[in-house]
Amino acid sequence: MNTSIKQLQVFVAVAQSRSFAEASERVHLSQPAISIALKKLEESVGGALFARTSRQLALTPEGDAFLPVALRLLGDWSEAFEDLGERFSKQRGKVTIAALPTLAAGIFPDVIKRFHETYPRINLSLHDVLAEQINQMVREGRADFGLSVEPHEADDLSFEPIWVDRYVAVFPKGHAFGQQTHIEWVQLGDHPFIGINRLSSSRQDIDRTMASVGVKLDILCDASQIATVGRMVAAGLGISVLPALSFRQISAAGIDHRPLITPDLPRDLGIVSSRRHPLSSAARTLYTMIQTDDHVAR
Numbered sequence: 001m002n003t004s005i006k007q008l009q010v011f012v013a014v015a016q017s018r019s020f021a022e023a024s025e026r027v028h029l030s031q032p033a034i035s036i037a038l039k040k041l042e043e044s045v046g047g048a049l050f051a052r053t054s055r056q057l058a059l060t061p062e063g064d065a066f067l068p069v070a071l072r073l074l075g076d077w078s079e080a081f082e083d084l085g086e087r088f089s090k091q092r093g094k095v096t097i098a099a100l101p102t103l104a105a106g107i108f109p110d111v112i113k114r115f116h117e118t119y120p121r122i123n124l125s126l127h128d129v130l131a132e133q134i135n136q137m138v139r140e141g142r143a144d145f146g147l148s149v150e151p152h153e154a155d156d157l158s159f160e161p162i163w164v165d166r167y168v169a170v171f172p173k174g175h176a177f178g179q180q181t182h183i184e185w186v187q188l189g190d191h192p193f194i195g196i197n198r199l200s201s202s203r204q205d206i207d208r209t210m211a212s213v214g215v216k217l218d219i220l221c222d223a224s225q226i227a228t229v230g231r232m233v234a235a236g237l238g239i240s241v242l243p244a245l246s247f248r249q250i251s252a253a254g255i256d257h258r259p260l261i262t263p264d265l266p267r268d269l270g271i272v273s274s275r276r277h278p279l280s281s282a283a284r285t286l287y288t289m290i291q292t293d294d295h296v297a298r
Helices: 005-017 020-027 031-045 061-088 101-106 108-118 131-139 185-190 201-213 226-234 244-250 281-292
Strands: 050-052 057-059 093-099 122-128 145-149 157-172 192-196 218-223 240-243 255-261 266-274
Touching: 005 020, 005 031, 005 061, 020 031, 057 061, 093 101, 093 131, 093 281, 101 108, 101 122, 101 145, 101 226, 101 244, 108 122, 108 281, 131 145, 131 157, 131 266, 145 281, 157 201, 157 226, 157 244, 157 281, 185 201, 192 201, 192 226, 192 240, 201 240, 218 226, 226 240, 226 244, 226 255, 240 244, 244 255, 266 281
Parallel strands: 093 122, 093 145, 192 218
Antiparallel strands: 050 057, 145 266, 157 240, 157 255, 157 266
């Protein structure tokens, strides 16, 4: 069966008006074209949809039963293209982002605010998870893209660097580190240390760097959340190392920080996307906003 949308439109127009002349005006076709479209439709379905007499045009029982179906099909057709148009024009849709907690809490809220102000009908979903989870969500299509460190040995993912972060030593107010403008990594071994999640990309950087300078950390305890690390440092339990961007999340009375040097350890952060899953129009717009927005700290 090869029924066209135009044939359905012709059928509905004739069925509702019971007049070839009026139907011709409604669908912008000549009366001969109307007659041809109906004939092809009837041939396609295998029987007459109209009973024609010299005085009137009436639906057959089959035509009468088909009319509400045709109306529903036309409605679904129109609604489908209206929905698609709204998605391309960013009037409707959903974007799911997976981001490191540092970026989710430190930078992304400002981006979300500006995006929502411009596209209020686009639903945004944000997952603050670790780097490997971000890669997996993007890889599986459960996130449109991620905000993270560069994936390693992941040919199916691409990475565009956007920010450069650095690590800072975090310590309680009044600590001896507050007298210095910079802290060297080797100095960290002399103080009780509050560690962050061992599976996080930051912790892996910290452990590698300490191994490279030949110093072992005196780890008092590990905490999963950056905010928890901050509270424990503020309580005077020890010092810690965190990405500089994350200090926005814990900056409060009782906490101070200094840049870490020797080595200076830049940390590239950016957008992780799939090479296999194309972005929707809404996701592409948010991606571009992150790329180009001057308000995003770099």
